[in-house]
Amino acid sequence: MSAGAVPDEQAPQAPAAPHGIGRLRPVDVYEASLDGTPVLLRTHQGHAHPLPAETYLAEHVPGDSSLLTRCTGGTLDVGCGPGRLAAALTRRGVRSLGIDISLRAVALARAAGADALHGSIFDPLPQVGPWSTALLADGNLGIGGEPVTLLARLRTLLTSHGQVLVELDPPGSGAHQLTVRLEHADGAASVWFPWARVGVEAIDEVAVQAGLSVVERWSEAGRWFAALGARPLTAAQPRSRSCSSPLGVAPATTT
Numbered sequence: 700m701s702a703g704a705v706p707d708e709q710a711p712q713a714p715a716a717p718h719g720i721g722r723l724r725p726v727d728v729y730e731a732s733l734d735g736t737p738v739l740l741r742t743h744q745g746h747a748h749p750l751p752a753e754t755y756l757a758e759h760v761p762g763d764s765s766l767l768t769r770c771t772g773g774t775l776d777v778g779c780g781p782g783r784l785a786a787a788l789t790r791r792g793v794r795s796l797g798i799d800i801s802l803r804a805v806a807l808a809r810a811a812g813a814d815a816l817h818g819s820i821f822d823p824l825p826q827v828g829p830w831s832t833a834l835l836a837d838g839n840l841g842i843g844g845e846p847v848t849l850l851a852r853l854r855t856l857l858t859s860h861g862q863v864l865v866e867l868d869p870p871g872s873g874a875h876q877l878t879v880r881l882e883h884a885d886g887a888a889s890v891w892f893p894w895a896r897v898g899v900e901a902i903d904e905v906a907v908q909a910g911l912s913v914v915e916r917w918s919e920a921g922r923w924f925a926a927l928g929a930r931p932l933t934a935a936q937p938r939s940r941s942c943s944s945p946l947g948v949a950p951a952t953t954t
């Protein structure tokens with residue numbers, strides 16, 4: 700789930716969970732990782748990556764400051780997890796709200812000092828926006844498996860001059876739709892769910908399809924980011940354009 704995770708091709712292999720036990724909710728396995736249980740993120744192709752819960756639970760991760768300084772005005776931290784970034788914004792005096800489908804993550808975020816809401820970013824939200832900034836850190840552009848849909852949803856929550864700050868995969872990563880699940884070390888696994896990963900050079904096409912454009916790109920502490928701003932709609936600049944995938948990303952090609 701992290702943009703900083705090992706690319707599929709280099710990921711260590713792990714034994715597949717026994718057949719028929721992939722029935723847990725992803726959020727339950729994710730919450731176990733927050734409580735200290737080692738969890739793997741496995742792609743449908745069989746590659747496994749340790750879920751970096753220690754990053755989610757950290758107070759500060761190198762590279763965070765470059766995101767935080769760009770959060771101008773009220774900021775919505777989408778998939779805030781235990782609230783590392785939302786709490787840091789609060790400490791900086793920036794109005795922020797984290798949102799997450801995990802009750803455990805929301806409780807941790809509140810305990811860390813963040814304002815946090817339990818719910819899905821795709822559900823109707825309380826009238827607390829519009830937001831100047833939406834944050835998609837730690838690979839959260841993958842939420843829902845359709846980056847264009849997620850960005851288009853965020854665009855509706857932003858002011859007309861609002862921005863989305865996204866963390867991306869390194870150059871050369873491309874853009875991929877994935878089917879993944881979360882696994883405990885003992886083999887118990889969640890159901891499969893859609894995810895996506897987008898590389899820093901692939902974000903332009905995805906952004907354009909969501910009615911956004913890349914206004915800045917940067918790298919800090921080995922992490923890659925972009926700021927996306929709303930594009931004015933004109934007859935010569937339709938909101939979306941066709942491409943080989945309706946989601947704007949190519950299906951994963953790793954095996």
Ligand SMILES: C[S@@+](CC[C@H](N)C(=O)[O-])C[C@H]1O[C@@H](n2cnc3c(N)ncnc32)[C@H](O)[C@@H]1O
Binds near residue numbers: 701729755821836
């Ligand atoms: C890769 S983790 C990142 C967590 C967080 N950024 C951090 O560093 O602690 C993805 C987060 O997105 C949350 N999430 C997944 N789907 C979501 C949705 N539809 N709406 C809001 N949050 C969601 C998960 O519960 C999880 O906390």
